[in-house]
Amino acid sequence: MFLKKFELHGFKSFADKTALEFNDGISTIVGPNGSGKSNISDAMMWVMGEQRIKTLRGARVEDVIFSGSDTHKPLGMAAVSITMDNQEGILSLPYEEVTITRKAYRSGESEFYINKNSCRLKDIQMLFHDTGIGRDSFAMIGQGRVDEIITAKPEDRRAMIEELA
Amino acid sequence: MFLKKFELHGFKSFADKTALEFNDGISTIVGPNGSGKSNISDAMMWVMGEQRIKTLRGARVEDVIFSGSDTHKPLGMAAVSITMDNQEGILSLPYEEVTITRKAYRSGESEFYINKNSCRLKDIQMLFHDTGIGRDSFAMIGQGRVDEIITAKPEDRRAMIEELA
Amino acid sequence: MVERFKKSFQEIAEAFKESFSKLFDGGEASLFLTEPEDLLNTGVDIEAKPPGKGLKHMNLLSGGEKALTAIALLFAFLKIKPSPFCVLDEIDAALDEVNVNHFSNYLREFAKHTQFVVISHRQGTIENSDSLFGVTMDKKSGITKMVSVRLQDPNQAVAMRS
Amino acid sequence: MVERFKKSFQEIAEAFKESFSKLFDGGEASLFLTEPEDLLNTGVDIEAKPPGKGLKHMNLLSGGEKALTAIALLFAFLKIKPSPFCVLDEIDAALDEVNVNHFSNYLREFAKHTQFVVISHRQGTIENSDSLFGVTMDKKSGITKMVSVRLQDPNQAVAMRS
Ligand SMILES: Nc1ncnc2c1ncn2[C@@H]1O[C@H](COP(=O)(O)OP(=O)(O)OP(=O)(O)O)[C@@H](O)[C@H]1O
Ligand SMILES: Nc1ncnc2c1ncn2[C@@H]1O[C@H](COP(=O)(O)OP(=O)(O)OP(=O)(O)O)[C@@H](O)[C@H]1O
Numbered sequence A, B: 001m002f003l004k005k006f007e008l009h010g011f012k013s014f015a016d017k018t019a020l021e022f023n024d025g026i027s028t029i030v031g032p033n034g035s036g037k038s039n040i041s042d043a044m045m046w047v048m049g050e051q052r053i054k055t056l057r058g059a060r061v062e063d064v065i066f067s068g069s070d071t072h073k074p075l076g077m078a079a080v081s082i083t084m085d086n087q088e089g090i091l092s093l094p095y096e097e098v099t100i101t102r103k104a105y106r107s108g109e110s111e112f113y114i115n116k117n118s119c120r121l122k123d124i125q126m127l128f129h130d131t132g133i134g135r136d137s138f139a140m141i142g143q144g145r146v147d148e149i150i151t152a153k154p155e156d157r158r159a160m161i162e163e164l165a
Numbered sequence C, D: 001m002v003e004r005f006k007k008s009f010q011e012i013a014e015a016f017k018e019s020f021s022k023l024f025d026g027g028e029a030s031l032f033l034t035e036p037e038d039l040l041n042t043g044v045d046i047e048a049k050p051p052g053k054g055l056k057h058m059n060l061l062s063g064g065e066k067a068l069t070a071i072a073l074l075f076a077f078l079k080i081k082p083s084p085f086c087v088l089d090e091i092d093a094a095l096d097e098v099n100v101n102h103f104s105n106y107l108r109e110f111a112k113h114t115q116f117v118v119i120s121h122r123q124g125t126i127e128n129s130d131s132l133f134g135v136t137m138d139k140k141s142g143i144t145k146m147v148s149v150r151l152q153d154p155n156q157a158v159a160m161r162s
């Protein structure tokens, strides 16, 4: 069991504080078109260090913060937290449970936390390096992108295999 | 009623001579993955003058000819015919019914016919120009390509609107 | 030339507004000229506002919203210049059940002026067709065969009298 | 470095052959080095042979065959280096009913070592899940809300106690 809890507040269409408690095995997210399913997978990549705004389907950095609707004003901040079970020591940290938090403000500032201790983005990216999850991992497949691993150029496919070595 | 009959022989996975009789309204093609549905839409674009091998999902010109299987040898020719009702004179030809045929041989030769009279590729392309069907028309949407009309560049979208003027 | 473009642009923009709010059951969409004072060179951009949401650029829409917006634009083109026939290869793949039905009902309205050849795996689209063609691939031979399909149970294709 | 790459390549190629013929119920697929004599710079290419058909390059496969081949390669990676969790956003969209079931049954085998978060509209995938999360968008507010969904009838989401 790895992913235990996932919390979003102000990230894209999640204007209200929302929490998902995960169990083992296969969890499936269902819902109508445009309801916010892919925003959850964007939030997972973002909290684990994704910086490329295009991969997060935005044009500007503030596109990850709730931008308002007919009835609600835009928010000033987006915050996402991911809580993982670390009993097998997959993340090289001395904790049995690890919570990563990322915040972004409309002013352009960002904050990062590992178990409520402030840290840098680099610390989070390094944490996931070599674990098989995180930004560049083959284990995060965005909508419409499943074909990319087979239509990639031969040298890119080699790089993927090298990472697994 | 426009499209009446469609015949394929040797085109991609259609090794056997196959004929589809169409009616008015909405005709839907169903079948498992890899069974040959998109090959039908490729054949429609091809017989109406499509030359770009990439749009036909091939790499070489002969990729449109049946290339063999565990039990069948490759064929030497692909032939596709499309029969259209022309009572409203949509095609500027003096016939009430028009059949276009295109053939390609492994040797690289091609043949084109309008109502069994031999013609050039150019004649077929000119025939469909301005009718709203044919190679470049917005009315032929290949698999996975529906988003292209909205993610196109503004100047390309303008060109589409100009064609409709 | 410029006059004709302007007139065609206005007609399509009008038709797009209408087809968008019909497919999305509300909301608004618009086509606008990137450089309205230079009609000769201007591009055409799109903005869409699904019901209840803020105005969005195409990249911020979801997968299904993008597909449905593209379908709305296609229908706007067909309304202004009905093409004799139209081939659509799995354009409903990203849509949820409700939107598949919105799409196939709306398609029905256009089938009076345009003949459609549609390729689809989705029940809502299959049920709303006038005729069905079944294709199958013989596992041993790698050759496509046509089979006849009953409308009631499209997934049970039976061998066609060849 | 080169030795490790070679070993990892051989393991993945082996796993890919296996996962491909399991998902396609037959057929063969292989990974091969574009320049086997230059291990330092060589690329890795793919060929696939669906059951009964000739050997094909990726571009000649159908939409569903491409997606299923990509899924086979993903599973081969997961077999060699099981990642703690994996997020899959509508990777089953191009598959027909039979292949959706092949995919979701095979996913079940990998769920012992990897936790999966799957986004899908397809019945076969939804029915094979351990737990379901429903999301909905309040039409007026443009805000995502979570709803509880019963496994028996996933399309009937009911409002969750917030
Ligand atoms: N910063 C933001 N503020 C408010 N809403 C946003 C923001 N960014 C994206 N959205 C909206 O979130 C909505 C949901 O998008 P998402 O891609 O998650 O849908 P989805 O559930 O994956 O749908 P589909 O089934 O069509 O793929 C979109 O309508 C989009 O406009
Ligand atoms: N020249 C050829 N000779 C023989 N077979 C071919 C040739 N070109 C393509 N094929 C085969 O035709 C098959 C069917 O392709 P097609 O794309 O039409 O399937 P489809 O029914 O659209 O499937 P999907 O539902 O996955 O989109 C592929 O397996 C492909 O390898």
Ligand SMILES: [Mg+2]
Pocket (backbone or CB within 6 Å): A037, A038, A039, A143, C062, C063, C064
């Ligand atoms: Mg999505």
Ligand SMILES: [Mg+2]
Pocket (backbone or CB within 6 Å): B037, B038, B039, B143, D062, D063, D064
């Ligand atoms: Mg297809």
